[in-house]
Amino acid sequence: MTAVYRLLNLLILGLLLSGIGLGWPQAVQGQPAFPLPLPLPSEISYDPAIPRPEEVIGHVVGTRHTAPHQIVAYFQAVAAASDRVLVEEHGRTYEGRPLIHAIVSAPENLMRLEAIRTANMRLSEAPETVSDAELARMPVVAYLGYSIHGNEASGSEASLLVLYYLAAARGPAIDSLLAQAVLIIDPMLNPDGRDRFVDWANRNRGRVPVADPQDREHIEPWPGGRTNHYWFDLNRDWLTGQHPESQGRLRLFHHWRPQLLTDHHEMGSESTFFFMPGVPSRTHPLTPARNQELTAAIARYHAEVFNQIGSLYYSEEGYDDFYYGKGSTYPDANGAVGILFEQASSRALLRETRDGVLSYAFTVRNHFAASLSTLRALRALRIELLRYQRDFYREAEQLARQLPVKAYLIALEPGRTRAQMLAQVLRRHRIRIYMLARDVTVEGKTFRAGQAYVVPVQQPQARMLQALMERRTTFEDSLFYDVSAWTLPLAYDVVWAEWKRNPSPLLGAPVDSVKLDGGTLIGDRSDYAYLMTWDRFFAPAALYQLQRAGVRARMLSRTITLPVAGTRRTFPPGTVLIPVVQRDGKGPGPDSLQALLQQLAQTYHVRFYAVQTGLTEEGPDLGTRDYGRVLEQPRVALLTGEGTRAYNAGEVWHLLSERMHMPVSLLDVQHVAWADLSRYNRLVLAGGSYAALPSEKIKNWVREGGVLIALTSAVDWVVAQGWLNLKAKPFELDSLLRPYPYGQLARARGAQVIGGAILEARMDTTHPLAFGLGATLPVFRTEETFYEPSEVPGANVAVYTEQPLLSGYLSAARRQQAPGAAAVVAQRYGRGRIILIMDNPNFRAFWPGSSRLFLNAVFFGDAF
Template sequence: MMRFSTLLAALSFFLLSSGVRAQNPADAEASMEYYLPAEASYDSSIPTPEEVLGTVPGQWHVRHDQLVQYMQAVAEASDRVTLHEYGKTYEDRPLLYLTITSPENHGNIDRIRQEHLALTDPDRSGELDTGNMPIVLYMGYSIHGDEPSGANASLLVAYHLAAAQGGEVEQQLANSIVLLDPSLNPDGLNRFASWANTHKSKNVVSDPNSMELNQRWPSGRTNHYWFDLNRDWMLVQHPESQGRIENFHRWMPNILTDHHEMGTNATFFFQPGIQSRTHPITSPENQELTKAIAGYHADKLDKEQHLYYSEESYDDFYYGKGSTYPDVNGGIGILFEQASSRGHAQESIHGVLTFPFTIKNQFLTSLSTLEAAQDLRVDILNYQRDFFKKSRQAGDEASTAAYVFGTPYDRARTHHFVEMLKRHRIELYELAEDIDVDGESFEAGSAYVVPSDQKKYKFIKALFERRTTFSDSLFYDVSTWTMPYAFNLPFVEVERGVARGDKVEGLPSFPEGEVVGGRSSYAYLFEWDEYYAPRALYRLLDQGVRAKVATKPFTMNLDDGEVKTFDYGTVMVPLGPQRTDREKIHQLIEQAAEQDGVTVYGMGTGLTSAGIDLGSGSFEILEKPSVAIVSGEGASSYEVGEVWHLLDQRYEMQATLLPGNRIARADLSRYNVMVMVNGRYDGLANESVEELRRWVQNGGTLITTKYANNWAREQGLAHIKFVESEADTLEGSKEVKPKAYADMNKSRGAQYIGGSIFHAILDLTHPLGYGYNDNDLTVFRNSTLFMKKAENPYATPLYYTDEPLASGYISDDNLKQLSGTAAIVVSDTGSGRVISMTDNPNFRAFWYGTNKLFLNAVFFGQTIAGSSGN
């Protein structure tokens, strides 16, 4: 150790004496002199962050309100900067970005934007002279709130571009439009800043065991509902993403930077990533330009003697991330990953890593991106023009002339799919005539056409394709996302054009239902098909209205002479006996039609023409769901957040986030439904386990997903069995065949299911199948948990087909184990029910197709007849 210290001291002396500054992360200082280029001069009329906030970036973690305060001050002081607010987060924080360019460009900003957008129009782009056009950059920081070096660096980037003087920066601004988004996740950033600042010591502690460096569940990575916003670029389910995607298409940037952090013991990463894992739709030209830009990052970091790497660890496959979404939309996405101090300083294998050091790397690579954009400006602009020309040409020549999708049974689900497509500026039309293709029927008025002959064809193909073969079996994220499968919408690829009706312009209006038959004198009926039928039912139950659900179908004569068959799961609201005033009930029914898209039938009699009558015992009385979601350490915050968001935002239901450590002390009789998502619950106290057991036995409905099923089984709550893997066991007579050590990670990783789509068979007569109209259901899976079918033949309402793979990657061994296994098993424990789901039906808020499975468990779990599992 002494010899090493002596050598290190000698090396430091040599570097200093030779005029080379040693860049030790531990020596980084939170000062403007440390961050800013030594050769630059700055306009004194532009305030520094310290002058506005009273602190230099890196001394403390910037709060979002401080970030907004400084951006407002810069915009007010500089004629290079304008400030735009483009929305609000769930916690009502403003979402904003700066437009930074020369004063001359600001004077012509609308003309510049329109001309730039013309570059994406194959019919107009050939007329444009790219040699005289500015390049557009979107610089986005800290979409993960606990990766704060980006957001803190944005203070420096804004100051530098607003205040730096000289010909170089003036030329850069004349040739560029910089859209600077200082915080892509304000709620998460603020949550983390509060944690880090609250636990900071006067004498900064770098011990990795420090509370400052170990956040409490659920961490600041995610947004208010604990979603990873960097997976939402394509899915656009949250206000942060919706505003950001609107900005993206308003400008169609050429380069988008996405500033992140990674493990403390790493260094610094920039793209391109692993080439064998780049999505095949991404063009080689895109990767070549990304590599050319990477040279500028390397030069900048070389001068500072900062360690970095590229073409490892990360890939460009999933198009729902900030670094990949531009790649399929004519731009170049660049991921930056900085080793994280996670606080103000932390020990690492490279010494103490300080917060200022992490900020400087993000600042430096922001500048190197801008420099690359200047030198490669014409090449990148030409690439954007060529991209859309080639995309439309590929669509013209594609064997698939159009994609047709839609269902008459659930207009809201179809509506949300159309809404998502329009957020991405995809051209689509209403279907003009009924068609039958490949065994699927589509009706005019409930189906849509997405033609291939349009400039967005590459993105459309990425959304609709079913891919089951891959050049690499490892994925940083999911291996597929076939959107119609996610929405459980029938869809087909047609080889010839189909009759198009009206073009869908802008975001579609929400489809309203109606009250057929008007004000009722006996009962109201509505089927469970519509996506928001649970919202309508909850509102009724919450207002004290009695409701029942049909466990058998029946047929009724309507007032207009039509004969209608009502399916399993039809909800009946009788007018007698009721405690709620009939006028109030009618108002709630009208609200269901208007706001929930539900068609309600007013009936004047309880006598049916076939099947059960309305007074039959085959109508089960429904209780208002009172839901608790077990939360806290051990539970997946992502999946807790998905349930919370689903119930709170979409269905306007109250749901209690119940900390696991409160279960033993809580009055569980307040709840009739409890949810335990994927996680490890070994930390629950014995008293908590006993309270849960008593609660289920007394009639509660417990819903468990993924690895929570293991815990429920071990506690004797779920009567389930798992398929044991044979891949990891060796018989004594077999010899172990040696393999190359270098292939170990790849071989093991190939057995991981990162996210694929599978066909399953649903029992439409089971309460969990209510509201579905096709027993072929596509489900999302990202685990290797394989559950056997229940011995009781009525206790497995959903199971995988014998050939289940619909889209995505799965190893042959895992596919064999998955085939024919259970996706859901229902166990009865005392008077209660445990509903075990091997998969997550609420994945990332966009898996609309299986949300109904989960809501059925919430609303109808209480009605499932005793049918013990294994």
């Protein structure tokens, strides 16, 4: 073993042995030793029956990157050896990896764990019943979460040391801590991403670590290990819980409702160490001031430890507590305190920086130190944290009384599936929902009894509900670490309204769990044709399965009326016509087709109607030449690889594969030059840089009949090719910045950034790409280039309304740009089509409202 590896071994060994009295190693073969022992109490000893990490994983922590299965194995081994530790599974990833956590406490606490949990629940469910005297006897609950970004790996390594310390340490200090706390240790919040990163790092390292940042080990290939299987940032998914990793941890979080949550990350290699509080002016207004006071009090414990070990650190800059979808901010809306830790990243075992060589061992040590300082703070501030959570929920009733809105109404029709998907998100955050007990009309919208939800504001989760539903357009600060808006009813594009009176007369049966339903076949069997309305979210998935079965479906482009099952029914444009008899004699027979439709109705919650005649009472007959074009079965290639935005590409991949159950070819940009594009009839550019694309080849493919769909920044690449004559609206950033002195330029420039705002687009409802959508559509804007509408007749599928800002931050200058700008442009190009969607319709998988626009482009892209 080389001297460097010996040093790394001893560095981490020192972490474990410094409290045993063996001290910190002073030198290794003439090299200076790590001079900073951790401040562990000298009276602590360690139980030899508890396995050390290296005895299970096969290497000393910090000497290589530990794989997910090794972390699971170590946690299970400690649980088997210790009466302080339980290990449980709270979910599985897309790739089938277990999501585990350890519950660590005194043995006597573990024996009455359910009683402790039940008592802890009263802080948020019945806070008025918990006295100060009872608080003094209650254990505090903390959730210690590590490495939600898979390539920010040092946090998970530190979790191994934390578990060993808590299980093996002996002495009055550790006994006192465990008697007064229940600790939930989540060692890796993103196993799939970690596996991708660890595999790369370990496979591209020689015997001797290389600190050169240009070395292959230091440069992950696209998409990197940060994200989950579908390339989503799981640290932005706490609020909406769209992925199994998030849903598992949300169930765990709300099963226990901790008072403190820590979130261990890494940042740029030239940085130091960050811990909360963040930028004071960028704390969400719904977060109580006491939350930030406790955050600052906890920070003093971190500072004390880092002062002792000599590590540089900072707080109150760079990061903020505004977006509740991050792990360190989500607790703030749930009566807890969230703490973000950011450690300068070595990524590899060693990395050159301006401040010397940064080692993986050093990064692990700092996260371990922050974990220990958290435990010290937890013990010292136990009663304050418990009291804060109790008072947070006590004050929820007072907050609800002050709000003008007393309840939210959400209609199930139209858009039943999307409304139910929204209700599922609310229930993930234990927000109480009821069925509507009687018909009401609000703001010209009628909500029917049994066909709408009522969500009263007067409930323990009043703050969380307000955060999810409110439309906020004024802010104390114009800079945001993440998005400025996430109003869920707009994202799901449901019919909703604010109820400003006592909602008690409206409350019907409580809704405990929400299952998607409403699929049906009306009219039983037909030997002629069926119709499927295009108003349900999963209608494209049902259509794809029909096409896969050999059905040549067509699309109604005009409204028709005809009898179905003895009732006169009207079908709008976008309705899909499903002939029973296929012209070529292929496809399912009448009985098989009926059975298939019944199955699809239940699977995808769509509505089919059996029609017995092609003669309509109003509108064109079913055999009209207006419907002569058979809908193409989409054969989709999604451009991926270096230069493209993995987030955007992952959103498209997830939507089509995971939700619509259709295959997607992931085609790397670098491979397009030699790829056979004739295999595809849809090409999706989700966003990013496409400089490596052979533009002439793409142009010819479109001319020959392909449908090119460009989203967000990919629009700029298409426009730059000159295939469409679109002009960007002028925006003189330099003139806006000219009055500012140098020290204010960064903030002034940042104020013009569109970090994520919700705008309103007006749809051309006669265009096939708008079928199934309403007259207006909320869209999520992240791009800063606004385009003038196309001068080609009929090409402007959507433009922004005259007052488009629905929720979020837009600077005054941007507000002047947006009205009337193009939101969706679609044109013929040769025999093909080019569709430009300026916004991100699939943002973070919680925008099913605008995702329908993208799905229309995929399924109806050649139908105009």
